[in-house]
Amino acid sequence: MSSKLSGLLSATFAEPAYDHLVELVHQRDATAHRRLTSVRMSAHDAKGREVLALEVDPAREIFDLGAALGARSEPRVMVLFDARYDAAIFPYRPHHYAYLHARGAADAPLYYAVNATLGGVPDRIGATNINNIETYVFRPRAFAERYSVMLGNVSRFATAQAQVIAYYGTERVGHQVEVPPKAHAETPLAADLEGVRLSRVETKAPFRLASYVVGRRAESRQLVLFDHLFTYAK
Amino acid sequence: MSDVADPPLDTLLLCYCTNLTVGELREACRARRWPPAGKEQTGKLCTGCLGDLRYCLERFGHHARD
Numbered sequence: 092m093s094s095k096l097s098g099l100l101s102a103t104f105a106e107p108a109y110d111h112l113v114e115l116v117h118q119r120d121a122t123a124h125r126r127l128t129s130v131r132m133s134a135h136d137a138k139g140r141e142v143l144a145l146e147v148d149p150a151r152e153i154f155d156l157g158a159a160l161g162a163r164s165e166p167r168v169m170v171l172f173d174a175r176y177d178a179a180i181f182p183y184r185p186h187h188y189a190y191l192h193a194r195g196a197a198d199a200p201l202y203y204a205v206n207a208t209l210g211g212v213p214d215r216i217g218a219t220n221i222n223n224i225e226t227y228v229f230r231p232r233a234f235a236e237r238y239s240v241m242l243g244n245v246s247r248f249a250t251a252q253a254q255v256i257a258y259y260g261t262e263r264v265g266h267q268v269e270v271p272p273k274a275h276a277e278t279p280l281a282a283d284l285e286g287v288r289l290s291r292v293e294t295k296a297p298f299r300l301a302s303y304v305v306g307r308r309a310e311s312r313q314l315v316l317f318d319h320l321f322t323y324a325k
Numbered sequence: 326m327s328d329v330a331d332p333p334l335d336t337l338l339l340c341y342c343t344n345l346t347v348g349e350l351r352e353a354c355r356a357r358r359w360p361p362a363g364k365e366q367t368g369k370l371c372t373g374c375l376g377d378l379r380y381c382l383e384r385f386g387h388h389a390r391d
Contacts, residue, residue, distance in 0.1 A: 098341035100373075209373040210341025223372045247337070249376025298368075298375035 096128055096175040099185050100209035102301030103156075103170050104241050104275065105134070109314070111157040112190040113172070113205060115149065116180055125180040126150055134160060134168040139244075139273030142168060149174075156189070169243040169275040169301065172205065185211040193313040201317050208245045208301045225320035226293045227304045235306025235315045238282055238289055242268055243275035243301035253296040259284035270300065277305070294320060339377055342370035347381060354385035 105111055115127055130147040132154070142165060147154050156170060172187060186207050192200035229238075244251045255266040257280045266278050282289055294302050306316025335348025343364050353359040359382070360367060368378040 095344065098338050098344065100341055208371070210371060223375075244376075245373060246376045248380040251376060299371055299373035 097178050097185070098210045099172075099174045099176065099207060100245060101172045101174070101187050101205040101211070102208045102243050102245055103172075103189060103205050104167055104243065104301075104303060105156060105160055105170050106167050106314075107160075107163060108194050109157055110190070110192045110194055110200075111155075111160075113154045113156050114188045114190075115147070115151060115154060115174075116176075117186070117188050118180075124152070125177075127180070128175040128177065130154075130175075131173045132156075132159065133171045133173070135171070135243075135273045135275070136165045136168060137275055139271055139275075141273070147172070167241075167275070167277065169273070171245060191314065191317055193311075196311070196313050198308070198313060198315050201314065203303075203317055204319060206301045206303065206319050208243075208299060223296050223299045224293065225302060225322055226291060227318070227320045228291050229289055231288075233282065233288060236282065236309035237307040237312070238280040238292075238316075239277045239305045239307075240280065240292060240294060240320075241275065241277045241301075241303045241305055242270055242294065242296075244270035244272055245301055246272045246298070248272060249298070251296050251298065251300055253294060253300060255280075256293045256295070257281070257284075257289055258291040258293070259287040259289060262287065275301070292320075339381065340364070340367040340374045342374075343367045350378075350381050351385050354382065354387045359387050 127149040130149050132145055132147050133141055134143040136142050187205040189203055189205050190200055240255050242253055250271045253268045255278045257264045262284055268276050268278055270276055302320050304318050307314055337347045339345050339347050343366055345364050345367050353361045368375040
């Protein structure tokens, strides 16, 4: 193990009544299972106030985020995982992965890569593209009835002014979002504009934010899409 | 929130890509040696720390712009 540890700060969003599991290190080699060195988890309400913080046992393969959060009054919290690790444990771009399923729902569970918001792009993997401009292309056939983008600011000091731009064919609709440190916001996107379906969304910010595209059932508002955006430039 | 001028924040990891702490940034600015060797990519990889980096550079009296 090298003497210099790497840092990774990942962010996701959590709502009440979901099973939400986070795989700290994705690996199949049970006989040589490697661990993060440390993980601190914190949860923040929409205004950025820390509502929960705890040290996660890095020996765990799976962290039960839903159980850790318990029954909370906040409709949504931003959850940060502040990890230290030896670079050798991630042969791929460093990420945690997660399982998400509304309790009792008939919809399929969702699997996603937890947004690696600070770090996770070491020089060795060559991921040096600008990544504060991101995009997401929707499937041609609609399957969620309400769409939105969730943005969270993991900074300690800096407020971010972000833009969310939804595309409908050749038309576009822009939204301005201000997110103070540790605050977060959900920006609804109309599913269509004068009969033209939502085809793409972009986010632009002065620095990288935690960002997810969201799709929900209209009545239950349960999540059927929860995915990160992709860097705009390749 | 603690103020960035407070020494207790010196161990805070500012750039997760280059392992730069607030204290290292403060010292580099004090010595007029920003960026220090090996930290040139600070704020340029994941970009997530860029807002905090600019905030701290201003607070620590570094006014040069790239």
